[in-house]
Amino acid sequence: MRAWLAFMPAATLVGRELDRQLKEDTGLSHLQYEILIHLDEARQGAMRMTELAERLVNSKSGLTYQIGQMEKAGLVTRRQCEWSKSGVLAEITPEGRAMLERAAPGHVDKVREILIDVLTPEERRAIAEGLGRVRDRIIERNDGEACW
Amino acid sequence: MRAWLAFMPAATLVGRELDRQLKEDTGLSHLQYEILIHLDEARQGAMRMTELAERLVNSKSGLTYQIGQMEKAGLVTRRQCEWSKSGVLAEITPEGRAMLERAAPGHVDKVREILIDVLTPEERRAIAEGLGRVRDRIIERNDGEACW
DNA sequence: ACACCACGGTTCAAATTTGAACCGCTGTGA
DNA sequence: TCACAGCGGTTCAAATTTGAACCGTGGTGT
Numbered sequence: 069m070r071a072w073l074a075f076m077p078a079a080t081l082v083g084r085e086l087d088r089q090l091k092e093d094t095g096l097s098h099l100q101y102e103i104l105i106h107l108d109e110a111r112q113g114a115m116r117m118t119e120l121a122e123r124l125v126n127s128k129s130g131l132t133y134q135i136g137q138m139e140k141a142g143l144v145t146r147r148q149c150e151w152s153k154s155g156v157l158a159e160i161t162p163e164g165r166a167m168l169e170r171a172a173p174g175h176v177d178k179v180r181e182i183l184i185d186v187l188t189p190e191e192r193r194a195i196a197e198g199l200g201r202v203r204d205r206i207i208e209r210n211d212g213e214a215c216w
Numbered sequence: 217m218r219a220w221l222a223f224m225p226a227a228t229l230v231g232r233e234l235d236r237q238l239k240e241d242t243g244l245s246h247l248q249y250e251i252l253i254h255l256d257e258a259r260q261g262a263m264r265m266t267e268l269a270e271r272l273v274n275s276k277s278g279l280t281y282q283i284g285q286m287e288k289a290g291l292v293t294r295r296q297c298e299w300s301k302s303g304v305l306a307e308i309t310p311e312g313r314a315m316l317e318r319a320a321p322g323h324v325d326k327v328r329e330i331l332i333d334v335l336t337p338e339e340r341r342a343i344a345e346g347l348g349r350v351r352d353r354i355i356e357r358n359d360g361e362a363c364w
Numbered sequence: 365a366c367a368c369c370a371c372g373g374t375t376c377a378a379a380t381t382t383g384a385a386c387c388g389c390t391g392t393g394a
Numbered sequence: 395t396c397a398c399a400g401c402g403g404t405t406c407a408a409a410t411t412t413g414a415a416c417c418g419t420g421g422t423g424t
Binding site for chain 2: 069070071072073074075076077078079080081082083084085125179182183184186187188190191192193194195196197198199200201202203205206207
């Protein structure tokens with residue numbers, strides 16, 4: 069029960085804090101940053117919309133919106149998937165990569181500062197294990213059903 | 217780092233799942249449920265807006281909005297604070313308490329099901345301790361500054 | 365009593381999120 | 395080849411969130 073009382077507030081606070089730092093330093097929202105990270109990691113720097121949405125734990129329509137914003141800002145492009153006429157690839161642009169390079173160091177520092185460094189090694193392990201399991205359980209449970 | 221990769225997604229998923237269950241079973245959002253809980257626990261069943269906002273880790277304007285909605289729904293009332301002409305108390309109504317009684321069992325079950333029961337006792341302890349510390353650190357760090 | 369600044373809440377417009385409806389593809393079976 | 399169910403994305407309106415500006419009070423110092 070105490071775990072519960074710590075978990076959600078901590079998540080909210082950490083999220084808010086990171087959002088703030090990113091927005092202040094780079095103008096990016098946390099979600100936009102995550103989008104860039106995922107695209108940057110993908111081979112070709114591109115990914116299907118739906119897959120991206122799933123990895124980000126975000127709704128499809130929400131992603132459409134954000135990609136729209138980021139396209140305006142020149143950070144990503146939309147491109148048709150080669151082998152399927154429906155199907156859209158979001159691709160990171162050079163500007164997007166540049167932005168990421170500018171944003172990443174500060175962001176990573178912040179994560180360390182407010183989360184990682186506050187935890188003992190074995191707390192980190194417990195969180196990685198335990199919450200990882202929590203996450204996977206929910207994902208897998210929802211997999212059969214309709215998505216958001 | 218793995219802790220980080222588990223933490224935020226787990227929080228998002230758990231939040232979404234609870235929101236869904238509550239909305240489906242009772243029509244309440246998670247935030248509204250939390251509001252009722254906090255008011256119900258307060259003596260007199262009432263609390264100052266700002267204090268409530270702080271406890272909920274929510275913005276003041278957001279709270280104003282939600283209390284407005286819940287007032288329309290008859291779950292809470294607004295009342296002037298006795299000893300201060302500015303200052304508003306949000307108070308839970310009998311309907312609000314009834315709603316809470318209807319909502320609580322299912323909600324608590326869900327929390328156990330998707331979070332508590334998935335964790336080992338010592339993971340729970342580590343999360344309570346560690347994330348509790350994370351939470352308190354951020355709160356206290358922000359205390360001096362302007363709030364949201 | 366007066367000037368002022370901080371506090372408690374609300375308001376307002378803009379940004380974002382949500383969920384359902386929709387539209388053009390895909391591929392599967394008759 | 396012809397439905398037709400289901401997927402991938404987008405659109406749309408409605409709900410919510412955000413952050414800054416604002417308004418009346420409270421307390422402080424003079």
